[in-house]
Amino acid sequence: xxxxxxxxxxxxxxxxxxxxxxxxxxxxxxxxxxxxxxxxxxxxxxxxxxxxxxxxxxxxxxxxxxxxxxxxxxxxxxxxxxxxxxxxxxxxxxxxxxxxxxxxxxxxxxxxxxxxxxxxxxxxxxxxxxxxxxxxxxxxxxxxxxxxxxxxxxxxxxxxxxxxxxxxxxxxxxxxxxxxxxxxxxxxxxxxxxxxxxxxxxxxxxxxxxxxxxxxxxxxxxxxxxxxxxxxxxxxxxxxxxxxxxxxxxxxxxxxxxxxxxxxxxxxxxxxxxxxxxxxxxxxxxxxxxxxxxxxxxxxxxxxxxxxxxxxxxxxxxxxxxxxxxxxxxxxxxxxxxxxxxxxxxxxxxxxxxxxxxxxxxxxxxxxxxxxxxxxxxxxxxxxxxxxxxxxxxxxxxxxxxxxxxxxxxxxxxxxxxxxxx
Amino acid sequence: xxxxxxxxxxxxxxxxxxxxxxxxxxxxxxxxxxxxxxxxxxxxxxxxxxxxxxxxxxxxxxxxxxxxxxxxxxxxxxxxxxxxxxxxxxxxxxxxxxxxxxxxxxxxxxxxxxxxxxxxxxxxxxxxxxxxxxxxxxxxxxxxxxxxxxxxxxxxxxxxxxxxxxxxxxxxxxxxxxxxxxxxxxxxxxxxxxxxxxxxxxxxxxxxxxxxxxxxxxxxxxxxxxxxxxxxxxxxxxxxxxxxxxxxxxxxxxxxxxxxxxxxxxxxxxxxxxxxxxxxxxxxxxxxxxxxxxxxxxxxxxxxxxxxxxxxxxxxxxxxxxxxxxxxxxxxxxxxxxxx
Numbered sequence: 146x147x148x149x150x151x152x153x154x155x156x157x158x159x160x161x162x163x164x165x166x167x168x169x170x171x172x173x174x175x176x177x178x179x180x181x182x183x184x185x186x187x188x189x190x191x192x193x194x195x196x197x198x199x200x201x202x203x204x205x206x207x208x209x210x211x212x213x214x215x216x217x218x219x220x221x222x223x224x225x226x227x228x229x230x231x232x233x234x235x236x237x238x239x240x241x242x243x244x245x246x247x248x249x250x251x252x253x254x255x256x257x258x259x260x261x262x263x264x265x266x267x268x269x270x271x272x273x274x275x276x277x278x279x280x281x282x283x284x285x286x287x288x289x290x291x292x293x294x295x296x297x298x299x300x301x302x303x304x305x306x307x308x309x310x311x312x313x314x315x316x317x318x319x320x321x322x323x324x325x326x327x328x329x330x331x332x333x334x335x336x337x338x339x340x341x342x343x344x345x346x347x348x349x350x351x352x353x354x355x356x357x358x359x360x361x362x363x364x365x366x367x368x369x370x371x372x373x374x375x376x377x378x379x380x381x382x383x384x385x386x387x388x389x390x391x392x393x394x395x396x397x398x399x400x401x402x403x404x405x406x407x408x409x410x411x412x413x414x415x416x417x418x419x420x421x422x423x424x425x426x427x428x429x430x431x432x433x434x435x436x437x438x439x440x441x442x443x444x445x446x447x448x449x450x451x452x453x454x455x456x457x458x459x460x461x462x463x464x465x466x467x468x469x470x471x472x473x474x475x476x477x478x479x480x481x482x483x484x485x486x487x488x489x490x491x492x493x494x495x496x497x498x499x500x501x502x503x504x505x506x507x508x509x510x511x512x513x514x515x516x517x518x519x520x521x522x523x524x525x526x527x528x529x530x531x532x533x534x535x536x537x538x539x540x541x542x543x544x545x546x547x548x549x550x551x552x553x554x555x556x557x558x559x560x561x562x563x564x565x566x567x
Numbered sequence: 568x569x570x571x572x573x574x575x576x577x578x579x580x581x582x583x584x585x586x587x588x589x590x591x592x593x594x595x596x597x598x599x600x601x602x603x604x605x606x607x608x609x610x611x612x613x614x615x616x617x618x619x620x621x622x623x624x625x626x627x628x629x630x631x632x633x634x635x636x637x638x639x640x641x642x643x644x645x646x647x648x649x650x651x652x653x654x655x656x657x658x659x660x661x662x663x664x665x666x667x668x669x670x671x672x673x674x675x676x677x678x679x680x681x682x683x684x685x686x687x688x689x690x691x692x693x694x695x696x697x698x699x700x701x702x703x704x705x706x707x708x709x710x711x712x713x714x715x716x717x718x719x720x721x722x723x724x725x726x727x728x729x730x731x732x733x734x735x736x737x738x739x740x741x742x743x744x745x746x747x748x749x750x751x752x753x754x755x756x757x758x759x760x761x762x763x764x765x766x767x768x769x770x771x772x773x774x775x776x777x778x779x780x781x782x783x784x785x786x787x788x789x790x791x792x793x794x795x796x797x798x799x800x801x802x803x804x805x806x807x808x809x810x811x812x813x814x815x816x817x818x819x820x821x822x823x824x825x826x827x828x829x830x831x832x833x834x835x836x837x838x839x840x841x842x843x844x845x846x847x848x849x850x851x852x853x854x855x856x857x858x859x860x861x862x863x864x865x866x867x868x869x870x871x872x873x874x875x876x877x878x879x880x881x882x883x884x885x886x887x888x889x890x891x892x893x894x895x896x897x898x899x900x901x902x903x904x905x906x907x
Contacts, residue, residue, distance in 0.1 A: 212866075213866065216643070217643055220642060220643040220644055220647075221643075221644070377757060377760045378740055378757065378759070378760055381760045381848055381849040381850065382759050382760050382765075382846060382848040382849055383845075383847060384846060384847025384850065384851045384853070384854040384858070384862075385847060385851075385854070385862040385866070386862070386866075387846050387847070387862075387866070389846075397741070399741075532869045533869060536675075536869070539848070539850060540850045540851060542850070543762070543848065543850025543851070543852065544762075544850065545678075545850040545851060550669070554674070561871075562869050562871075565639055565871055565873075566640070
């Protein structure tokens with residue numbers, strides 16, 4: 146009888162262990178664009194050494210898992226304790242308010258105050274996490290190709306037309322398939338749209354109809370694609386809102402100019418090596434300014450955690466100024482920590498001579514974004530707008546829709562999404 | 568007794584003991600069950616595990632899908648969604664003209680329907696012809712017949728994602744095909760951004776990937792045709808084409824119908840390899856129904872689970888109708904054959 150009881154007790158304990166988290170267990174769902182998975186693991190190892198009562202497990206997953214599976218887990222009241230996400234605002238109802246659990250909430254307000262709204266429901270004062278990296282859309286130019294073609298690289302206030310024309314001369318001289326490419330993403334063309342005067346947000350905070358600013362830049366983009374100046378593959382060879390980057394075409398020196406964002410710096414440095422020289426160009430100008438769009442990835446606490454106090458301890462550690470600084474220097478990501486930015490002196494950990502100036506250029510360009518662009522990251526309809534843009538504009542490029550039909554479809558798609566969410 | 572034989576005997580005894588014990592334990596309730604329900608009850612008992620799995624993983628999701636299609640909202644759980652009745656279906660079916668997707672409220676759905684229809688017609692026809700031709704060749708006494716059978720069947724073993732990737736690497740702008748074209752002095756072409764060639768690639772790749780399976784079914788049918796029929800025809804001096812139309816094809820018809828039904832169902836469901844190969848592009852020219860449902864249900868930032876469920880129910884209905892139609896044709900063919 147005693148034996149049976151012992152066995153039953155053992156089985157019960159094993160079952161409990163497999164279904165619920167022990168106190169002190171913190172699980173982080175993490176995706177990586179570059180080396181940040183290794184860096185964060187290293188930082189967490191140090192944390193666990195100093196806090197032996199807390200065990201942090203880092204689950205490295207594909208970005209698609211974060212985009213497609215995490216939302217479903219969250220809807221079910223499940224998921225990790227902490228997650229690194231980019232769909233920050235739309236899922237804000239699932240984030241944990243850390244304010245009552247943090248050692249010093251004022252430190253968070255002071256240093257992450259500018260971006261806290263990006264990751265909490267409208268009107269809330271919650272502290273749900275912090276941006277592990279701040280990103281900014283912007284361009285890259287293949288300096289070596291420009292030099293070989295004998296074409297001068299456009300200067301600081303050059304327009305989109307200037308860049309495309311210069312890149313076209315390089316492409317012609319060097320017999321390249323196209324002059325430039327922009328990642329297939331509504332987010333990526335939004336900076337350019339805003340530079341031509343676009344504003345996606347209506348007076349009541351709901352999506353505005355496609356305006357002249359968007360029409361001006363998208364019209365140019367379609368025209369450039371038809372003329373073969375923009376690489377057709379990136380936008381045309383997919384349907385829906387599928388994301389396609391053109392980084393590999395830039396890495397393979399197939400295009401002299403590439404518009405993407407600051408998160409590509411580490412990737413380009415690793416893949417290009419010393420094959421050619423490249424520079425970050427910031428965002429070309431339109432009629433209203435020279436704006437990119439900010440964004441990035443946030444580390445957020447999930448409200449379904451069983452160990453909120455331990456989660457807060459981990460978050461407090463990862464948000465520490467020295468930890469953020471080290472993380473940024475080693476991953477080549479722009480920090481979102483006000484103290485780190487103001488003190489400056491970031492020593493980017495790279496032997497690549499192109500990296501430092503490129504990151505410095507992005508830091509400088511971050512101060513040139515237009516208000517309409519700064520309003521996008523905390524706006525909950527931004528993703529719907531981006532998706533409608535990319536879906537319909539690529540149909541125009543493929544010859545399936547006219548621009549006028551596309552404007553009507555974009556407005557309809559966004560209106561449907563808003564109605565569906567009500 | 569040798570050591571090996573002793574080991575075999577011990578292993579046998581060791582394995583037999585637990586089986587015998589299990590049988591003795593199960594025997595009592597099974598006997599009572601059989602007494603109470605007869606042989607029909609025993610069939611139900613043995614079918615129950617399979618039916619349970621079928622119920623949990625097929626029937627229950629199907630029923631839940633019906634409920635989803637009658638709701639709206641962005642939430643994933645039914646209790647958090649708003650009941651809207653047939654609104655999602657009305658939205659999908661709201662069209663100025665069903666022949667022109669641009670006039671439809673959900674133009675992408677109708678674009679996918681049109682694309683799928685065209686794909687099904689061309690792919691199933693091509694698949695059937697190629698499979699018959701391959702089966703006829705592989706049924707002949709050719710050198711290395713087993714090797715060739717394996718070669719044609721090999722693509723079936725590949726994961727659809729691998730198939731899509733391989734062909735993408737061949738057909739993309741900087742792919743193998745363009746390298747060959749360039750080396751031969753030709754002008755490289757962007758195959759996957761041209762509507763016609765992207766469609767042709769989608770059809771050809773799916774035929775390449777699955778024809779081995781259908782060829783195998785047809786090969787089995789060919790080998791079941793009595794040899795003496797061919798010998799008699801040859802003695803009469805019948806031409807090969809006439810032998811094919813008068814003997815081979817009629818006797819192959821049951822297998823051919825199976826092939827057509829299976830190819831049809833598979834073609835309507837086409838997704839993975841084409842999704843990897845073309846991503847549904849250029850534009851939406853290779854956007855098929857399953858990809859539309861996946862995009863609108865899970866992948867797109869414009870996701871709408873209710874609309875995706877309604878679209879999948881409509882697609883399911885089409886599949887049911889097609890299958891019933893094919894079965895009806897098959898039965899009619901069999902009855903006709905029996906009368907003759």
